[in-house]
Amino acid sequence: MIGISTTTFDLDGSRVFQNMRGNPISAETRRVSRTKTLDAGVSIYDGGYVAGDRNIDVEIFPATVADETFCQYIIENYALVNVATTDGVFSCAPVSLGRSGLSLKFKLHIKEKLS
Numbered sequence: 001m002i003g004i005s006t007t008t009f010d011l012d013g014s015r016v017f018q019n020m021r022g023n024p025i026s027a028e029t030r031r032v033s034r035t036k037t038l039d040a041g042v043s044i045y046d047g048g049y050v051a052g053d054r055n056i057d058v059e060i061f062p063a064t065v066a067d068e069t070f071c072q073y074i075i076e077n078y079a080l081v082n083v084a085t086t087d088g089v090f091s092c093a094p095v096s097l098g099r100s101g102l103s104l105k106f107k108l109h110i111k112e113k114l115s
Helices: 065-077
Strands: 002-006 014-017 032-036 042-046 055-060 081-085 088-100 103-113
Touching: 002 055, 002 065, 014 065, 055 088, 065 088, 065 103, 081 103
Parallel strands: none
Antiparallel strands: 002 014, 002 081, 032 042, 055 103, 081 088, 088 103
């Protein structure tokens, strides 16, 4: 289950999706890079962990016309929305919306974890 709502009051700006496939949040990763050194070793740079490196990929199946209308409305009118999942509440930027048969795919980039 996942809830999406606008950050400001909007009668049409919130919806809870219960008919989803899989875990919508991408895996957690750290900002780590590895560089070869001239002495045949390696140098590791660790930039830490940031929730903003993750995405939320919502796949709704079967999707209704109302589900698609809501997602399209959010994409067209809002730069940031709040998304509530089992992993927490996140501030997200809506990125893309696509339909494939009965499935609706809504992608959001996480800006920050709110709780």
